Amino acid sequence: MAKATFSxxxxxxxxxxxxxxxxxxxxxxEDGGDDPAFIAAALGDVARARNMSQLARDxxxxxEGLYKALxxxxxxxxxxxxxxxxxxxxxxxFKPAA
Numbered sequence: 243m244a245k246a247t248f249s250x251x252x253x254x255x256x257x258x259x260x261x262x263x264x265x266x267x268x269x270x271x272e273d274g275g276d277d278p279a280f281i282a283a284a285l286g287d288v289a290r291a292r293n294m295s296q297l298a299r300d301x302x303x304x305x306e307g308l309y310k311a312l313x314x315x316x317x318x319x320x321x322x323x324x325x326x327x328x329x330x331x332x333x334x335x336f337k338p339a340a
Contacts, residue, residue: 300329
């Protein structure tokens, strides 16, 4: 019997345009909005879908620092999240919890 092989799933490969990114981040906030690491990792997915090096320059960070901050083990400050969101052309907004 032949052994099945699978390629690694990479979320960033499916974030093709602004609509995809917005829908993905909305779903992340819906599912894991209480977990800062989950949100940071999702921003990392978006950053990888874009040009990580250019994003790091736009955010005023090193590429390595950005990878580390937005990894699943990263713990970025709120200031870093804001810099990354701004560099991605995103803005955070708040609404009452339903």
